[in-house]
Amino acid sequence: MRRSPRPGRAPGPARRRVPVAAGLALLLAAVAGGGTMAGCAAGHDPAGPAELRIMVPNAPGSGYDVTARTAAKALEDAGVIRGVEVFNLPGGGGLVGLRRLGYERGNARLTMLMGLGVVGSQYATPAPVTLQDTTPVARLIEEPAIVVVTRDSPYRELADLVAAWRSRPAAVPVGGGSAAGGPDYLAPMLLAEAVGIAPSKVAYREYDGGGDLLAAILGKQVAFGVSGLSEYADQITSGQLRVLAVTSARRIPGVPAPTLRESGVDVVFANWRGIVAPPGLAAPDAAALRSAVRRLHDSPQWRAALAKYGWTDAYLDGDAFGVFLRTENARLAGVLAQLGLTVPPGDGPAPGSTAAAPGDGPPGNDRPVRPTVPPGPGPG
Numbered sequence: 001m002r003r004s005p006r007p008g009r010a011p012g013p014a015r016r017r018v019p020v021a022a023g024l025a026l027l028l029a030a031v032a033g034g035g036t037m038a039g040c041a042a043g044h045d046p047a048g049p050a051e052l053r054i055m056v057p058n059a060p061g062s063g064y065d066v067t068a069r070t071a072a073k074a075l076e077d078a079g080v081i082r083g084v085e086v087f088n089l090p091g092g093g094g095l096v097g098l099r100r101l102g103y104e105r106g107n108a109r110l111t112m113l114m115g116l117g118v119v120g121s122q123y124a125t126p127a128p129v130t131l132q133d134t135t136p137v138a139r140l141i142e143e144p145a146i147v148v149v150t151r152d153s154p155y156r157e158l159a160d161l162v163a164a165w166r167s168r169p170a171a172v173p174v175g176g177g178s179a180a181g182g183p184d185y186l187a188p189m190l191l192a193e194a195v196g197i198a199p200s201k202v203a204y205r206e207y208d209g210g211g212d213l214l215a216a217i218l219g220k221q222v223a224f225g226v227s228g229l230s231e232y233a234d235q236i237t238s239g240q241l242r243v244l245a246v247t248s249a250r251r252i253p254g255v256p257a258p259t260l261r262e263s264g265v266d267v268v269f270a271n272w273r274g275i276v277a278p279p280g281l282a283a284p285d286a287a288a289l290r291s292a293v294r295r296l297h298d299s300p301q302w303r304a305a306l307a308k309y310g311w312t313d314a315y316l317d318g319d320a321f322g323v324f325l326r327t328e329n330a331r332l333a334g335v336l337a338q339l340g341l342t343v344p345p346g347d348g349p350a351p352g353s354t355a356a357a358p359g360d361g362p363p364g365n366d367r368p369v370r371p372t373v374p375p376g377p378g379p380g
Contacts, residue, residue: 120181
């Protein structure tokens with residue numbers, strides 16, 4: 001059956017479909033050769049399909065969101081891919097996005113920005129799709145966490161906060177933009193253990209990414225927050241937030257705060273973020289995606305972004321990233337057990353199935369779908 005023209009758009013010749021791998025290969029070849037693809041020189045048609053879509057599995061303002069939008073801009077500014085679209089699909093600590101990725105089996109035009117938070121979320125909620133089912137593209141960065149308070153907080157230094165926290169742990173709630181097992185959850189738990197507070201006594205409040213957490217911190221719903229540096233760079237510069245400590249091994253240029261170790265707490269912690277694609281990608285499609293991200297990594301635009309946000313280059317490509325994901329899965333189970341926190345039977349997620357759950361249907365045409373599980377706190 002012939003479809004009617006889209007309302008408001010004049011009918012024209014049918015668009016020729018190009019296989020995904022061939023399309024990406026042509027795009028990369030055109031850029032590498034200094035040429036332009038048809039349509040790119042005149043600007044990308046906003047009504048047509050994007051060359052690449054990056055899904056952010058939590059709300060705007062999160063560390064994933066900042067990283068995805070920064071990567072998208074660098075991809076375009078460096079001439080690697082034209083027409084990069086970023087969209088948010090929050091819920092379940094990243095598991096709604098992970099399930100969506102499973103539905104899109106074989107779709108090389110869709111990727112997901114993820115990190116340690118999604119690894120941790122798999123421990124909290126069983127899911128029909130796990131990270132072990134996805135196609136690993138690349139790990140991109142590491143980022144330290146920061147311990148932040150409002151500018152009028154009574155805690156002027158980390159020692160002030162620790163003294164009050166030790167005295168009455170339940171009266172000093174900490175907020176994070178991660179579900180249980182994510183980076184904003186693990187960092188304060190490791191900090192608590194190091195200063196003699198049982199992690200089970202910590203009053204941790206979960207928020208759906210950095211945007212919601214920021215509102216909670218400024219609204220005094222929590223005594224302090226733990227998040228990624230890039231999420232609150234503007235609020236730190238403006239003086240709305242004060243950083244008591246950073247979790248990196250060394251001080252961060254431009255951030256007037258000591259490390260945890262300099263403050264007498266023997267903890268070093270870093271979050272990481274990377275990109276995965278749907279399961280079942282053809283080998284040429286996977287290679288084209290990895291090539292595009294490799295060119296992103298090598299670009300001056302990306303190096304400038306690393307410096308701007310205080311990110312550490314942690315690039316790890318393809319299969320090596322896949323090995324890292326499996327190792328990280330096991331490591332997280334060990335950390336949670338060491339902290340005396342609950343780990344589901346089987347010590348974490350088992351390799352999942354990419355089949356949809358009963359009653360679920362795959363979304364069509366690579367369009368965002370409404371979450372089919374209750375929205376939950378998102379990772380950072």
